[in-house]
Structure formats: structure tokens, C-alpha cells
Amino acid sequence: MRNDNKKTVLVGVFVLIGIIILVAGIMTLGGQQKKFVKSISLKAVFDDVAGLQTGNNVWFSGVKIGTVKKIHFYGDSQVEIEMNVESKSKDYIRKDSKATISSDGLIGNKIIVIYGGTSQAPVVENGDRLVSEMPLDTDKMMETLQENNNNLVSITNDLKVLTGKIAEGEGIIGAVLTDSTLAMNFRNMMVSLEKTAVKSNQMANDLAKLSANLNQEGNLVHDLLTDKEIYGNLQKSIVDLQSTADNAKEMTSNLNAVTNKLNSTDNAVGTLLNDAEFNNTLKSTMVNIDSSTMNLNRGLEALEYTWPFRRGFKRMNRANN
Amino acid sequence: MSEQSEKNKPVLTKKLDKFLTGLANAFRFVKRFFQEVWLPPYEFKEILRQCYEIGYRSLPLISLTGFIVGIVFTNQSRPSLTEFGATSWLPALISIAIIRAMGPLVTALIAAGKVGSSIGAEIGSMKVTEQIDAMEVSAINPFKYLVVSRTIATTLMIPILVLYTDFVALIGSFINVNQNELVSLSSFFVQVFEAISFLDVFSSLIKSLVFGFTIGIVGCYKGYNSSNGTEGVGKAANASVVMSMFLIFIEELLALQIVNAIRYA
Numbered sequence: 001m002r003n004d005n006k007k008t009v010l011v012g013v014f015v016l017i018g019i020i021i022l023v024a025g026i027m028t029l030g031g032q033q034k035k036f037v038k039s040i041s042l043k044a045v046f047d048d049v050a051g052l053q054t055g056n057n058v059w060f061s062g063v064k065i066g067t068v069k070k071i072h073f074y075g076d077s078q079v080e081i082e083m084n085v086e087s088k089s090k091d092y093i094r095k096d097s098k099a100t101i102s103s104d105g106l107i108g109n110k111i112i113v114i115y116g117g118t119s120q121a122p123v124v125e126n127g128d129r130l131v132s133e134m135p136l137d138t139d140k141m142m143e144t145l146q147e148n149n150n151n152l153v154s155i156t157n158d159l160k161v162l163t164g165k166i167a168e169g170e171g172i173i174g175a176v177l178t179d180s181t182l183a184m185n186f187r188n189m190m191v192s193l194e195k196t197a198v199k200s201n202q203m204a205n206d207l208a209k210l211s212a213n214l215n216q217e218g219n220l221v222h223d224l225l226t227d228k229e230i231y232g233n234l235q236k237s238i239v240d241l242q243s244t245a246d247n248a249k250e251m252t253s254n255l256n257a258v259t260n261k262l263n264s265t266d267n268a269v270g271t272l273l274n275d276a277e278f279n280n281t282l283k284s285t286m287v288n289i290d291s292s293t294m295n296l297n298r299g300l301e302a303l304e305y306t307w308p309f310r311r312g313f314k315r316m317n318r319a320n321n
Numbered sequence: 322m323s324e325q326s327e328k329n330k331p332v333l334t335k336k337l338d339k340f341l342t343g344l345a346n347a348f349r350f351v352k353r354f355f356q357e358v359w360l361p362p363y364e365f366k367e368i369l370r371q372c373y374e375i376g377y378r379s380l381p382l383i384s385l386t387g388f389i390v391g392i393v394f395t396n397q398s399r400p401s402l403t404e405f406g407a408t409s410w411l412p413a414l415i416s417i418a419i420i421r422a423m424g425p426l427v428t429a430l431i432a433a434g435k436v437g438s439s440i441g442a443e444i445g446s447m448k449v450t451e452q453i454d455a456m457e458v459s460a461i462n463p464f465k466y467l468v469v470s471r472t473i474a475t476t477l478m479i480p481i482l483v484l485y486t487d488f489v490a491l492i493g494s495f496i497n498v499n500q501n502e503l504v505s506l507s508s509f510f511v512q513v514f515e516a517i518s519f520l521d522v523f524s525s526l527i528k529s530l531v532f533g534f535t536i537g538i539v540g541c542y543k544g545y546n547s548s549n550g551t552e553g554v555g556k557a558a559n560a561s562v563v564m565s566m567f568l569i570f571i572e573e574l575l576a577l578q579i580v581n582a583i584r585y586a
Contacts, residue, residue: 007373014377018481021488025514025522032514055518 034066039084040126041069044099044112047134049079052101052110058083059102060114065089068112083112085124094121099130350542354472357465364470371474375436376481386431387486390423391415391493399501408502412509413516415494420517424487425525426573429532432479433565437540440471441561444544445554453545468545472537479533480526487525524580531576532569539565 030036033055049071058066066085074080085093094117102113114130124130165171169178176182214221223230264270271278304313331338395415402408444467447453456463495509504512540561547557 007377008369010377011369011372014380015372015481018484021484022522022526025484025487026519028510029514029517029519029522032511033518035519 034064034084034086038087039066040087040090040124042083042085042093042099042114042124043080043127043129044083044132045074045078045080045129046101046132047078048137049081050101050110050135052081052112056110056112057104058085058112058114060085060089060093063089065114081112085114090125091123093124094118095124095128096121097124097130098133100133101135346546347542350468350545351538353464354468354538357462357469358473360465362465364466367466367470368473371471372478374439375432375471375474376478379432379435379478379482380485382435383428383431383482383486384489386427387424387489388493390427390486391419391490391495392497394418394423394490395494395497409504409512411498411502412494412504412512415498416491416513416516417521419487419490419494420521420525422573422577424490425483425529425532426569427490428483428486428529429479429536429569430566432475432482432533433536433562433569436475437536437561437565438558440475440537440540441544441547442554442558444468444471444541445547445557446544446551448545448547448557449550449553464545468538468541471541472534475537475540476530476533479536480529483525483529520580520584524576524583528572528576531572535568535572536565539568 027036052068052071054068054071056068057064058068066083066089068081069084070080070082072080072082081099093114097114097117099112099114102111103109104111166174166177169175176186213219216222217226224234261267262270262273265275272282303309333341395411398411398414398418399408402410402414444453447467453463453467456466491510491513495504495506498504498509499506543557543561543564547553549556
């Protein structure tokens with residue numbers, strides 16, 4: 001009897017654990033597939049759902065928020081998707097959000113992706129229809145890829161022709177690559193360039209040294225750049241120089257006025273310099289003076305031999321000798 | 322004499338007649354089960370004892386098998402997924418394989434071997450030693466006591482054993498995945514449940530019920546209809562295993578068609 005009870009208990013435990021495994025599995029499954037959460041229904045209409053199936057996931061910002069509930073035809077040939085989205089996510093989905101069909105991984109299941117939406121728009125409500133955006137069509141992608149392939153083929157053909165010409169020594173690059181003289185010149189040029197670079201480097205070093213020396217205290221340039229007293233004196237000198245320049249300017253203008261006056265005939269010097277009539281008069285005056293002076297000299301010489309001046313002149317000659 | 326030979330003359334061919342007679346007997350046997358199962362007296366004590374024998378006593382063997390299946394299947398699937406750089410899909414792949422097919426199938430096959438043969442041999446030996454006749458004389462309904470109780474026990478216990486197998490196989494798979502891909506337990510089980518649906522779980526359970534019923538009813542039928550002494554007992558045990566396994570595979574195929582029809586409806 002006791003043995004029977006033991007068996008009964010063991011069977012009970014066995015069944016209980018089995019049921020616990022089942023319930024835990026169902027709860028986990030339901031939790032993951034949002035079967036037991038409060039949800040709202042959203043809709044979207046697509047031209048092509050690309051193999052989407054009921055039960056496929058709905059993602060928002062990379063988070064699974066629901067599943068596809070129904071798929072049915074709509075209008076002429078469009079397809080309406082009805083999705084169950086958990087209520088706690090609806091506060092983040094706006095009425096102007098868009099829905100598109102994507103893929104869970106490269107070869108994974110199809111999913112609905114809700115994205116976008118502005119904070120100005122109100123949050124979605126049960127039964128709202130989201131704006132749908134058609135996913136990237138693989139066929140169109142392949143068409144573009146084919147076009148790219150064709151372009152690539154033509155590019156490689158061009159490249160083939162180009163490299164052929166280069167190999168045959170045509171054009172500048174071909175000549176550079178095939179002509180030994182050019183190559184030698186190029187090599188010499190490179191050597192010169194290298195030397196130049198070395199010298200430039202050396203010059204840069206010298207410049208660095210020079211600037212270091214200039215930066216040393218006591219150096220004129222350094223003092224000029226750093227000593228505030230010198231700067232003050234320099235500023236003062238510049239002010240003085242400015243005043244001297246002003247004076248010179250004034251003097252120049254005065255000189256200019258004087259020159260102008262000298263050029264005119266309304267003054268004595270100007271008349272002397274510019275008036276031809278006056279000059280002639282002056283010249284004749286001077287001639288007259290000269291002849292008068294000669295006559296005077298002659299008179300004076302005659303006077304030297306005349307009495308009473310004769311004795312005085314003799315005395316003066318003796319004193320001079 | 323001529324009447325006798327007329328009576329023994331086959332309707333179609335001897336083999337075909339035997340096969341069709343067997344089929345009709347099996348149908349009658351199943352029909353009788355469904356008639357008797359609702360009628361009192363209900364042999365709860367015997368059902369419980371059979372549940373203990375079939376369910377609890379099979380648990381270590383089923384668990385070990387499930388664990389090994391989990392590890393081996395994971396290991397064998399890895400190279401193929403590695404070629405695509407998709408080893409992260411291992412939990413999903415294992416989950417689908419174990420929950421949808423491997424769990425119920427492995428459990429049912431192991432149970433067919435262990436329980437089916439035991440039922441066939443037990444009832445067969447009771448039949449050849451005329452214990453069943455003795456029970457009838459003792460006013461005990463042998464069909465109810467032996468067949469109904471055992472069939473109910475297998476029908477109830479196989480689904481529970483399948484749950485254990487699924488769980489243990491997933492744990493085995495997790496250990497392997499964890500060692501090789503360093504996937505955490507929570508991440509593993511998130512991916513496991515991500516890949517399956519309620520349809521998978523319930524179809525697996527319903528399939529297990531059918532497998533359990535098949536194992537029980539086939540074992541009982543073969544045992545109940547055994548003859549030719551101890552040789553017949555061996556044949557009954559052997560036939561119950563072979564027939565159970567064969568029917569399990571047929572049922573698996575049918576279940577797959579039905580579930581896919583529902584899934585893609």
C-alpha cells in the first residue's frame with residue numbers, strides 16, 4: 001500500500017514537472033511573441049509585401065514591439081498589413097511614422113520596421129494607418145548593379161587601352177616609363193630634388209638657429225620685440241620724426257611759395273631773375289659801372305702820380321713790400 | 322468435408338485475406354477501446370501504476386537520449402552553419418529541429434522500444450498463459466484492465482516525456498553552444514523561443530499524444546492477439562515494436578503535412 005502511494009507521488013511529481021516545463025515554455029514563448037501583452041492594432045498598405053507572413057515581427061528603433069496579425073489584399077492589387085503592437089510602445093510611435101518591410105539579417109525572416117515620426121505629431125491610436133514606404137527592390141538593385149558592372153567593363157577596357165599605350169611608350173607617362181634618357185633625367189631630377197630637400201632642411205635648421213639667437217635676451221631684435229622701454233622710446237622717436245616730417249612739409253610748402261614768388265616779377269628777386277628788360281637794364285648798368293670803375297681806376301692811377309697823393313702812395317707800397 | 326474446404330477457401334488471396342482480417346481486427350480493437358474508455362469502472366489505480374512504469378521509469382533513458390541528441394545534433398549542424406558564418410543561428414536551428422520533430426520522434430521511438438515491447442510481451446504472456454481468460458472468469462474486464470489502462474497511460478505519459486526530452490535536449494545543445502560560441506543561457510533560450518511558435522509547441526504535443534496512443538494500442542493489440550505459446554510472446558513483443566515505429570513514422574509524415582497546411586493557410 002505504501003509502495004503504491006510512493007508510486008503515486010512519484011508519478012505526480014513527474015507529471016507536475018512536465019506541466020511546469022510546458023507552462024514555462026508557453027509563458028516564455030507568449031512573452032517573446034507578445035501574445036499576452038496588451039496591444040493596439042496598426043495598419044499599413046504596401047504594393048508588395050515581399051513574402052511577409054503573419055507572425056513576423058514588427059520592429060521600432062531596433063526593438064521588437066509586436067507581430068503581423070493579418071495580411072489581406074486591399075484595393076486593386078495592394079496588400080494591407082494589420083499589426084499587433086504592444087500598448088506600452090505606442091507613446092513613442094507618432095502618427096507620421098512610416099512603415100517599411102525589411103529583413104531580419106541578410107537571409108532572415110521578413111519584418112515590418114516602423115521608423116521616423118516627429119514629436120509634433122500626436123501618438124498613434126488603435127486602428128491607425130501608417131504611411132508605408134516600399135522597401136528597396138532587389139530586382140532594381142540588381143539592375144543598378146548590372147549598370148555598374150557595364151560601367152566597370154568599359155572602365156577596365158579604357159584602362160587596358162591606356163596601359164597598352166603606356167607599355168608601348170606612347171604619351172608622357174609611357175615615355176617616362178620606357179625612355180632611358182628621360183628616366184635618367186628623372187633620376188637626376190630626383191637627386192637634385194633630394195639635394196634641395198637636404199639644403200632646405202639645412203636652411204630650416206639655420207633659420208631655427210637664427211631665430212633662437214634672435215630670441216636671446218640682449219639681442220636688438222629680441223629687445224625690440226620684448227623691451228617695453230625701447231618700444232616707448234621708439235614710439236616717441238616716431239612721434240618726433242612725424243613732427244620733423246610735418247615741419248619739413250611746412251618748410252617745403254614755404255619753399256614752394258618762395259619759389260613761386262621767385263618765378264613771378266612782382267618782387268625784387270623775381271624781377272631780377274625773370275624780367276629780361278630789367279636784366280638788360282641791369283647789364284647796361286653793370287657795363288656802365290664797369291667802365292666807370294675803369295675810368296675811376298685810371299683816375300686813381302693818374303692820381304698816384306699827382307701831387308699831393310704821390311708821397312702817400314709811395315709810403316703804402318713800401319709798407320706792402 | 323467439402324463444406325470445410327469451402328469455408329477455408331480464401332476470399333482474395335491467403336496473404337491478402339490475412340492482412341485485411343488483421344486490419345479489420347485492429348479497427349475493431351481500436352473501436353472497442355474508444356467504447357470502453359468512457360465506461361466505468363475506471364481503473365485509476367492500474368492507470369497510475371502504468372503511468373509510473375511507462376513515464377517515470379522511462380525518464381532516465383529518455384533524458385539521457387535527449388541530452389545526447391541535443392549535443393550530437395548541435396555538433397553535426399555546426400559545420401554547415403560555419404560555412405555560411407551563421408553559427409549564431411544554431412539555437413534557432415536546434416530549437417526548430419527538437420521541438421518540431423526530434424523531441425517527439427526520439428521519445429516515441431525510445432518508448433516504442435522500451436514500453437511497446439514490454440506491453441506486447443506482458444499482455445502476450447498473459448494471453449498465452451490464459452490469464453486473460455481467467456480474468457474474464459473472475460468478472461474482471463481484461464480489456465479495460467489491461468488495454469485501456471495501458472493505452473491511456475502511454476497516451477498521457479509520452480507527451481510529458483516529450484516535454485522532458487525537449488528540455489534536456491535543449492540543455493545539452495546549450496552546453497555545446499556555450500562551450501563553442503560562448504552564448505549565455507538567457508541569450509540561448511531567447512533565440513530558441515524566437516524561432517518557434519505556439520503552433521510548433523501544440524502540434525508537437527498533439528503529435529506526442531497520437532504517438533503515445535499508437536505505442537499503447539499497438540502493444541496491447543499485438544499482445545492481446547498473440548498465440549503459439551512463448552514463441553508468440555516474443556513475436557508479439559517484436560511486432561509491437563516494429564509496428565509502433567512504422568506507424569510513428571507514418572503519423573509523423575501525416576502530422577507534418579497537416580501542420581504545414583495550417584501554418585501556411
